[in-house]
Amino acid sequence: MSGDALEAQLQVRFITKQEQYAVPDSPYAIQCNVHPADLNTLINAILKETSPSFEKAVIFDFLVCGELLCASLAEHLQEKGVSTEDTLEVEYLERFPAPTPQDCLMHDDWVSAVQAHSSWILSGSYDNSLHIWSTKGQHKLAIPGHTSPVKAVSWVSFQGDQATFVSGSHDQTAILWVWNVPRNSVDCMITYRGHDKGIECLSVSADGNRFASGSWDNNVCLWSASLAEEENHPATKKSKPEHGTTRNPLTTLKGHKEAISGVQWMDYNTVLSSGWDHLLKIWDCDLGGIKQEIAGNKAFFDVDWSPLNNSIITASADRHVRLYDPRSTESIVKTTFTSHTGWVQSVRWSKTKDTLFLSAGYDNQVKLWETRSPRTPLYDLSGHEDKVLCCDWSNPSLLISGSSDNTLRIFKAKHAVGNA
Amino acid sequence: MPPLKAGLSLKRKIETENKVESKYEQESSNTKGLEELTLSELNIEGDSTDSEHEGNEEGSDQDQDEVLFKDSDVSSLEDEDVEYASDESSELTDSEAEGESVNSNDNNNAESEDSDTESDAESGIGHTHGSSGSESEKQTLKNKQKKKIAKQKIKTKKPDKDLKEKSQNKKGTTSKGSVDRLADVIEGSSQMQPVEQKDEYESGDTSDEEERRNTVGDIPMWWYNEYPHIGYDLDGRKIVKPPQRDQIDEFLKKCEDPDFWRTVRDPSTGQDVVLSKEDLQLIQRIREGQVPNPDHDEYQPWVEWFSREVLATPLRAFPEHKRSFLPSRSEQLQIAKIVHALKMGWTKTRKQLAAERRDRREKKFYNLWGSTGEGEGRAPHRPVPPPRRPPPPHAESYNPPPEYLLDAKEMKEWNKLKETPWKRKYTFLPTRHASLREVPAYQRFVRERFLRCLDLYLAPRAIKMRLTISASELVPRLPSPRELQPFPTGEALCLRGHAAPVRSVDFEPSGQYIVSGGDDGAVKIWETSTGRCLRTIELGEPVSRVLWSPAPALWLVAAAAGSRLLLLNPGTRIGHHRRAARTDLLLDEPPPQHDVQPDERTASAVKWERVTPEDWAKGIRIAITHFKPIVHVSWHGRGDYVAASVRAEGGRAVCVHQVSRRRSQLPLARLAGQVQAAHFHPARPLLAVATQRAVRLYDLLKQELVRKLRPGAQWISDFAFHPAGDNMLVASYDRKCMWFDLELSPRPYQTLRLHGGAVRALAFHRRYPLFATGGDDAHVVVSHGMVYNDLLQNPLIVPLKQIRGPEVKDELCVLDLRFHPTQPWLLAAGADSTIRLYS
Numbered sequence A: 001m002s003g004d005a006l007e008a009q010l011q012v013r014f015i016t017k018q019e020q021y022a023v024p025d026s027p028y029a030i031q032c033n034v035h036p037a038d039l040n041t042l043i044n045a046i047l048k049e050t051s052p053s054f055e056k057a058v059i060f061d062f063l064v065c066g067e068l069l070c071a072s073l074a075e076h077l078q079e080k081g082v083s084t085e086d087t088l089e090v091e092y093l094e095r096f097p098a099p100t101p102q103d104c105l106m107h108d109d110w111v112s113a114v115q116a117h118s119s120w121i122l123s124g125s126y127d128n129s130l131h132i133w134s135t136k137g138q139h140k141l142a143i144p145g146h147t148s149p150v151k152a153v154s155w156v157s158f159q160g161d162q163a164t165f166v167s168g169s170h171d172q173t174a175i176l177w178v179w180n181v182p183r184n185s186v187d188c189m190i191t192y193r194g195h196d197k198g199i200e201c202l203s204v205s206a207d208g209n210r211f212a213s214g215s216w217d218n219n220v221c222l223w224s225a226s227l228a229e230e231e232n233h234p235a236t237k238k239s240k241p242e243h244g245t246t247r248n249p250l251t252t253l254k255g256h257k258e259a260i261s262g263v264q265w266m267d268y269n270t271v272l273s274s275g276w277d278h279l280l281k282i283w284d285c286d287l288g289g290i291k292q293e294i295a296g297n298k299a300f301f302d303v304d305w306s307p308l309n310n311s312i313i314t315a316s317a318d319r320h321v322r323l324y325d326p327r328s329t330e331s332i333v334k335t336t337f338t339s340h341t342g343w344v345q346s347v348r349w350s351k352t353k354d355t356l357f358l359s360a361g362y363d364n365q366v367k368l369w370e371t372r373s374p375r376t377p378l379y380d381l382s383g384h385e386d387k388v389l390c391c392d393w394s395n396p397s398l399l400i401s402g403s404s405d406n407t408l409r410i411f412k413a414k415h416a417v418g419n420a
Numbered sequence B: 001m002p003p004l005k006a007g008l009s010l011k012r013k014i015e016t017e018n019k020v021e022s023k024y025e026q027e028s029s030n031t032k033g034l035e036e037l038t039l040s041e042l043n044i045e046g047d048s049t050d051s052e053h054e055g056n057e058e059g060s061d062q063d064q065d066e067v068l069f070k071d072s073d074v075s076s077l078e079d080e081d082v083e084y085a086s087d088e089s090s091e092l093t094d095s096e097a098e099g100e101s102v103n104s105n106d107n108n109n110a111e112s113e114d115s116d117t118e119s120d121a122e123s124g125i126g127h128t129h130g131s132s133g134s135e136s137e138k139q140t141l142k143n144k145q146k147k148k149i150a151k152q153k154i155k156t157k158k159p160d161k162d163l164k165e166k167s168q169n170k171k172g173t174t175s176k177g178s179v180d181r182l183a184d185v186i187e188g189s190s191q192m193q194p195v196e197q198k199d200e201y202e203s204g205d206t207s208d209e210e211e212r213r214n215t216v217g218d219i220p221m222w223w224y225n226e227y228p229h230i231g232y233d234l235d236g237r238k239i240v241k242p243p244q245r246d247q248i249d250e251f252l253k254k255c256e257d258p259d260f261w262r263t264v265r266d267p268s269t270g271q272d273v274v275l276s277k278e279d280l281q282l283i284q285r286i287r288e289g290q291v292p293n294p295d296h297d298e299y300q301p302w303v304e305w306f307s308r309e310v311l312a313t314p315l316r317a318f319p320e321h322k323r324s325f326l327p328s329r330s331e332q333l334q335i336a337k338i339v340h341a342l343k344m345g346w347t348k349t350r351k352q353l354a355a356e357r358r359d360r361r362e363k364k365f366y367n368l369w370g371s372t373g374e375g376e377g378r379a380p381h382r383p384v385p386p387p388r389r390p391p392p393p394h395a396e397s398y399n400p401p402p403e404y405l406l407d408a409k410e411m412k413e414w415n416k417l418k419e420t421p422w423k424r425k426y427t428f429l430p431t432r433h434a435s436l437r438e439v440p441a442y443q444r445f446v447r448e449r450f451l452r453c454l455d456l457y458l459a460p461r462a463i464k465m466r467l468t469i470s471a472s473e474l475v476p477r478l479p480s481p482r483e484l485q486p487f488p489t490g491e492a493l494c495l496r497g498h499a500a501p502v503r504s505v506d507f508e509p510s511g512q513y514i515v516s517g518g519d520d521g522a523v524k525i526w527e528t529s530t531g532r533c534l535r536t537i538e539l540g541e542p543v544s545r546v547l548w549s550p551a552p553a554l555w556l557v558a559a560a561a562g563s564r565l566l567l568l569n570p571g572t573r574i575g576h577h578r579r580a581a582r583t584d585l586l587l588d589e590p591p592p593q594h595d596v597q598p599d600e601r602t603a604s605a606v607k608w609e610r611v612t613p614e615d616w617a618k619g620i621r622i623a624i625t626h627f628k629p630i631v632h633v634s635w636h637g638r639g640d641y642v643a644a645s646v647r648a649e650g651g652r653a654v655c656v657h658q659v660s661r662r663r664s665q666l667p668l669a670r671l672a673g674q675v676q677a678a679h680f681h682p683a684r685p686l687l688a689v690a691t692q693r694a695v696r697l698y699d700l701l702k703q704e705l706v707r708k709l710r711p712g713a714q715w716i717s718d719f720a721f722h723p724a725g726d727n728m729l730v731a732s733y734d735r736k737c738m739w740f741d742l743e744l745s746p747r748p749y750q751t752l753r754l755h756g757g758a759v760r761a762l763a764f765h766r767r768y769p770l771f772a773t774g775g776d777d778a779h780v781v782v783s784h785g786m787v788y789n790d791l792l793q794n795p796l797i798v799p800l801k802q803i804r805g806p807e808v809k810d811e812l813c814v815l816d817l818r819f820h821p822t823q824p825w826l827l828a829a830g831a832d833s834t835i836r837l838y839s
Helices: A004-009 A038-048 A071-082 B003-010 B010-027 B034-043 B044-053 B056-070 B077-089 B093-108 B116-132 B134-156 B160-166 B169-209 B247-256 B279-290 B331-346 B350-363 B408-416 B440-456 B577-588 B600-605 B615-619
Strands: A011-013 A028-031 A059-063 A088-093 A099-108 A110-117 A120-125 A127-134 A139-144 A150-159 A162-169 A173-180 A185-193 A199-204 A209-216 A219-224 A246-247 A249-256 A260-265 A269-276 A277-282 A287-295 A302-306 A309-314 A320-324 A333-338 A346-351 A357-362 A366-371 A380-381 A388-393 A400-403 A408-411 B228-232 B236-242 B262-266 B270-274 B491-496 B502-507 B513-518 B523-526 B534-538 B544-547 B557-560 B566-567 B606-608 B620-626 B630-635 B640-645 B654-658 B663-665 B677-680 B686-690 B695-699 B704-709 B714-722 B727-732 B737-741 B750-752 B757-764 B769-776 B779-786 B796-804 B814-819 B826-830 B832-839
Touching: A011 A071, A028 A038, A038 A059, A038 A088, A038 A173, A088 A185, A099 A277, A110 A400, A110 A408, A120 A150, A120 A162, A120 A400, A120 A408, A120 B247, A127 A150, A127 B331, A150 A209, A150 B247, A150 B769, A162 A199, A173 A199, A185 B750, A209 A269, A219 A269, A277 A302, A309 A357, A320 A346, A346 A388, A346 B663, A357 A388, A357 A400, A366 A400, B077 B606, B116 B160, B502 B832, B513 B557, B513 B826, B523 B544, B544 B630, B557 B630, B600 B663, B606 B663, B615 B620, B620 B640, B640 B677, B654 B686, B677 B714, B686 B714, B714 B757, B727 B769, B750 B796, B757 B826, B769 B814
Parallel strands: A011 A088, A110 A150, A110 A388, A150 A199, A185 A246, A199 A260, A260 A302, A302 A346, B502 B544, B502 B814, B630 B677, B757 B814
Antiparallel strands: A011 A028, A059 A088, A099 A408, A110 A120, A120 A127, A127 A139, A150 A162, A162 A173, A173 A185, A199 A209, A209 A219, A219 A249, A260 A269, A269 A277, A277 A287, A302 A309, A309 A320, A320 A333, A346 A357, A357 A366, A366 A380, A388 A400, A400 A408, B228 B236, B262 B270, B491 B832, B502 B513, B513 B523, B523 B534, B544 B557, B557 B566, B566 B620, B606 B620, B630 B640, B640 B654, B654 B663, B677 B686, B686 B695, B695 B704, B714 B727, B727 B737, B737 B750, B757 B769, B769 B779, B779 B796, B814 B826, B826 B832
């Protein structure tokens, strides 16, 4: 870039959607080559001038042309091809505060699945066992029961002292457990049989009545998660008394040609599934048919859908995280997030912010992404020493990831001041 | 004469007339009576010969003439007529016939001069009329008559003198006269023609007034002699002859009719026609050789129609021809030719030529100070043409005219200016040489010419066009690898767990698991997606080959450990549990061996063994012991047969085991060389066996050798069938891979030299058009190998990617390669005891 461009002045108007940080709506002339840090200082100074109540310095992120500003403003504008002559609108928002490492929970084997709830963390391991931890990092319970590595776990419901969760394993079964919290005892209530091969993923519907599982036998099965005995499933009750009753699938959704790698409930009767056959399918549970199909060009490893922005993010057998819009009829990738250096194994949306999501990859990294910054993640949550197999952000304040270095790492996300 | 020319020849006609007139004046009345002239001229020879012995007759003739002359006192023409008539009458020996003959003669005269047929006819008629006298007699008579005419003419020309001299030098005058007459005839004929022309026009005009007209045409009229009619009129009715009159009638008529002398019979109609006074005058004028039309003024003032003055309108009376109103076809063709030439640029218009000439004339200056840079501007290769030299003047000639040679005075001046030669008149001294050979340069001429030719030949001035072909153009055009995605590009997973080099890897048919076997004697089952080792089976012996059974109902892995081929169950807790349990159940009980009685040869090579309970617990289900260490194992596509090759020579080196019936076969009776690998054809019942140098295809049903492929390699390491079965890839230890089109030829379709070391492993993808080769050079090469259904299209082979392989250990790197059954992922077994998954 020439020296002139570096020296060039630029008319900038700062806007924000966070009312408490509003600055006067007047254009400022700033130099082109400012970095986000400089802008940050500027905004802080303005805020300090305008509002006396403003005390603590806040770190802001700046959105220019719909994308997060990472490098200097001039480079960003040049990349976007925006003229420096006009007055530029720069939106700023409080930066999501950096998560801090909170805990490292040691397991006996690879951690393959994890899900947190308000105060409990459920993890599944390759040693065929489930573990319940408190969010403070206290190991509450180890639950053997599966005969093969546990590949998926999910909380179902919390009713008083009784917590219900479900686990899926490569032993082709899913088991519904009931955990009595005060007594710290767990019961295997229902065993779900119906898959011919190992279960790879689980997802419980929002109302907690049903859950879906995806398996290596190319099928997605829907199961009832209610504890009440159902009359229409009297069969094979006594086959395995030690594992409680056995249930068959409510519906089997057949259509994938390869293994199912991820399922997600989108609606009370809509299920999203991703497969190794490069397809995302949206199923109608009542009809048992496919509502929509999105074709990718790599095998999908994980999928997640956010109700906040109705977008699908996928992890596939390459270095990219891809964002799809389920409403578009064409299979067009809206955004590709590239920063991982290995396969991305797991992706999870934030439950509270529609622009943030978490991804875990085989490059030992967990990354926190902002959808408007496809090139650089907000934060790299490093610490794992081997492939990260799973991640979870069900609890908005906990960023949890399980890895093949036998650890479960918890990062604490501080709530942004503006959102508090 | 056509009308077109008639107008044009008007002038000439007038001229000839003038000439004729002048001649007339000169010769006075030398020539008279054209008909007589021609006749006499025709019979000149006869005349001359006859004249002597008919001399006495002349006198009498003369007398008669005289008498006749006195008798009839009319014009000269009429004189002659009468004369004729008298002659005729004499001929007919009857004076009464005179009138008729006169008639006929008149008729003859009135018509064209040379209508021989008609005259013949008339003479014929006359002859018949005469009805006496033979042919010869008639001839002589005719001759006589003609002579008389000639004499008479001379007489009329030179009235008195000629008569006296006639007897003395008759012969001379006649001969001389004949020459003159001949000339006159020619003159006369040229003179007569236009006159006659005019006459015809007039007759054409008057022809409309005639009521009856004979349409028989120009035929001899005596053809109608025997008929009552004489021809046909315009309406096709017969023209009836008028009543014939005999001679008495004629005589009576002659006596009675005062107009008899001028009555003629029209031969075409047979009617008598009384000639009018004008007609007679016309005949007379013709006989006199005058212009027939008495109104014609021969001496009218001369109008110069055709002068050098250009007239506003052309002097033409006839209408324009149609042609002149139509565009000319030939011109159009010519114009089209020119237009085409202009279009093609072969010629230029005058305007363009002028512009070019103008351009050329404008002086172009050589831009001496122009930039020497690239692009346009000064082009160093295009020299400015030298100015054209003027042609050599006369003085430069080898033989100049004497006026160009320097005389003494000039020579003096020449010598005087010796000091300042540029002031001389010439730069050379004009010299005279008798011939070119004496020019001094001639002595050197041949040699000089030779040297020039030699120079041209050895150092030609032509610009040599150098062929510029870059190396990249010679390389066949291959599609860009970007278009051939997907294919593995980088390492995705590294599976660690083996303690020694991994010899063999394989995917489970659905791709969920990986099985690997290594030198540490362990067979390991891995999960593909995470690289987790799920199970390890210790076999105790180095495992050379592991292969997952392709049978959909079985859950089996074949592993070759030493000389034992073991069928393993990878574990009831892995994958499809029910299928694994069923496999166990199936293999627990050996099938009844009642009818399976292995022959001695097979029994010596292979032994099926029951496994011990410890081995069963490990997962080993069946063990087949061979007599030599196993080097290669491959499953048949349906998973019931497995072919094992052992390190031995001869027919026992390849053994095919049937798992369901637990029996073995030795399909080959004999085999030359050591077996390197044996594979079943993916589609047909063929078994391919690779020895050190050749690959042989055997038909298992017909039990015969189908084909022998000679890759030309020193030592084949392994080979693989394309999933469609028509192509085969052979890897060799001498760094080559050979692609065979089995339908095409036993020679390689393409030889790929992609590796720097021995190629040990190769694999085809089952779905994508991909194949990979790996060897000792630390690289795995992924290539695009598209086989088309179209038989005419050759397979497309494009090397796509060279991936960094496992680390080299003990000069070994990649020991086995395998593609994922569904995904474009490649698995490589490394000598550094790792397994790498590339995606």
